[in-house]
Amino acid sequence: MKQQTLAMAADQGGGFERYRRATKRDVFLATMNEIVPWQALCELIEPHYPKPGNGRPPVGLQRMLRMYFVQHWFNLADEACEEALLDSSALRRFVGIDLGRERVPDGTTLLKFRRLLEKNDLGEQLFATVGQLLQARGLKLGTGTIVDATIIGAPSSTKNADKQRDPEMHQTRKGQQWYFGMKLHIGVDSRSGLAHSAVVTPANVHDKHPIPQLLHGAEQRVYGDSAYASQKPLIQAKAPCAKDFTNQRSRKGGHVDEAVRAKNRTKSQVRARVEHVFGVVKRLWGFNKVRYRGLAKNATRSFVALALANIFLARRTLYGQVRP
Numbered sequence: 001m002k003q004q005t006l007a008m009a010a011d012q013g014g015g016f017e018r019y020r021r022a023t024k025r026d027v028f029l030a031t032m033n034e035i036v037p038w039q040a041l042c043e044l045i046e047p048h049y050p051k052p053g054n055g056r057p058p059v060g061l062q063r064m065l066r067m068y069f070v071q072h073w074f075n076l077a078d079e080a081c082e083e084a085l086l087d088s089s090a091l092r093r094f095v096g097i098d099l100g101r102e103r104v105p106d107g108t109t110l111l112k113f114r115r116l117l118e119k120n121d122l123g124e125q126l127f128a129t130v131g132q133l134l135q136a137r138g139l140k141l142g143t144g145t146i147v148d149a150t151i152i153g154a155p156s157s158t159k160n161a162d163k164q165r166d167p168e169m170h171q172t173r174k175g176q177q178w179y180f181g182m183k184l185h186i187g188v189d190s191r192s193g194l195a196h197s198a199v200v201t202p203a204n205v206h207d208k209h210p211i212p213q214l215l216h217g218a219e220q221r222v223y224g225d226s227a228y229a230s231q232k233p234l235i236q237a238k239a240p241c242a243k244d245f246t247n248q249r250s251r252k253g254g255h256v257d258e259a260v261r262a263k264n265r266t267k268s269q270v271r272a273r274v275e276h277v278f279g280v281v282k283r284l285w286g287f288n289k290v291r292y293r294g295l296a297k298n299a300t301r302s303f304v305a306l307a308l309a310n311i312f313l314a315r316r317t318l319y320g321q322v323r324p
Contacts, residue, residue, distance in 0.1 A: 028073075029094040035318040036069070036311055037133050038062055044129055048120045059105050064113045066095045067105060072305055075286030078114070079107035114300075123300030130307040131196055139314055143220040144190030144245075147228060148274040149207045150282065152298070153289045154181035168295045170204035179203060182295060184302050186277060187214030190223060193273040194310045200299040212238040221245045223271040226264075247271070280309040 022030075042061050050058040070091055071081045085091050085104045097104055117123055135141065154169040171180040183205060187197040199210040207227040211234050215222065219239040222228075224246040232244045245267050250260040282288040287305050290298045311318065 023090070025088075026090050029090055031315055031319060032069070032073075032311070033094060035315055037130070038065070040129060040133055041065060041126060044125055045117070045122060048116060048122065059109060063096055064105065064110070067110060068113060068117075068304075069308065070095065071110065072285055072301070072308055077107075077291065078110045081110055082107045117304075118297055118300045121300075123303035127198065127303040127307040130310055131194075134194065134310060134314055134318075137318065139192050139194060139317065141196055141216060141218070142189050142191035143218065144223065144270070145196075145215055145219045145221075145239075145242075146188045146190050146223040146271050146274040147185070147207075147211060147214045148188070148224060148271075148278070149183045149185040149210075149227075150278050151179045151203055152181050152184055152282075152287065152302075153179060155290075156180040166293045168202065168293075169290075170202040172203040181290060182298060183207075184281075185210045185214060186274065186306065187216070188274045188277055190221065190270050190273065192314070193276055194313060195277050195306045198303060198306055200295055200302050202295070208234060211235060215239045215242070223267060225271065245270075276313065277306070277309055280312055281305045284312075285309070 042065060045065065046061060049061050052058065067081060067085070070076070070084070071078070074081075074084065076084055082104055085095060085097060086099075092099065092104075117126075151172065151174065154166055156165055156171075158164055165180065169181050171178055172183075173179075181203050183201050183203050185199040185201065185207065186195045188195050196216060197214045199213050201210065207224075208231050211228065211231060215235070215238045217239050219242040222235050222239065222242045222245060226247045226249050228246040229248050231246065235242050235244055247264040247267055248260050250257045250264060281302075285305050285308070287301065291301070292298055
């Protein structure tokens with residue numbers, strides 16, 4: 001066990017700050033430290049991670065994974081994440097950095113770690129692994145799935161080095177407004193409210209097309225907004241026993257069918273749970289705009305953000321298991 005330096009003692013409290021109290025960030029990081037399955041996630045990445053040999057030894061895998069998650073939770077660029085660790089004792093304590101003995105991994109190191117995950121499609125594997133671990137802890141998939149999609153904006157300006165917009169992003173109209181970017185489609189368990197499947201597409205892809213990829217096949221009910229109306233054949237192609245509980249259009253020819261409207265309101269009481277996932281990803285994690293060019297990089301970020309959102313939404317159950 002290494003001797004603690006004065007820098008680490010100050011970060012840990014060390015009795016120097018008599019009147020300090022735990023902030024919301026401290027509480028959040030302490031909770032995540034307890035409930036995130038670090039060992040299982042590190043075992044998934046470890047076969048692809050650089051091994052010690054000639055040259056400078058690599059930064060510890062769990063340390064880089066913690067730094068990568070901090071980047072997601074606080075919506076930071078690579079260099080901004082390095083700056084945040086230098087500035088915040090709470091973040092250094094979470095990542096496990098002692099400034100009296102070592103440097104903070106720089107933005108380039110985090111960039112290489114990010115590209116490692118993207119190159120080996122580890123974002124989707126992290127999402128799947130978290131889902132399996134949550135099911136093993138009692139958060140089983142039910143017989144209902146809620147499908148929905150949200151638009152993640154991308155820069156539409158051509159004032160860049162290539163003099164063009166991202167060719168993998170597209171525009172779409174929602175209501176009377178046009179948006180440019182991509183779509184994140186998710187399937188959410190109607191009982192637990194956790195995402196179990198996801199697809200990333202350009203924004204001009206209609207919500208209905210990824211339906212088969214968002215269902216696990218054992219559904220008895222499928223919920224969705226009116227964008228998924230009249231898609232029963234597409235639903236039953238993947239889930240033969242599923243009943244269509246998507247919202248139907250209540251306005252026809254300028255007339256509002258109040259009976260259909262009342263049924264939609266009842267269905268929406270269940271369907272609204274999908275918005276909790278989007279709320280965490282887009283509002284808490286700040287992923288309402290893309291940070292990178294291309295769908296592949298942003299897909300990796302999407303899958304990791306959904307995995308972290310599932311852990312966050314299940315935190316009460318998980319925390320009760322790790323702290324009886």
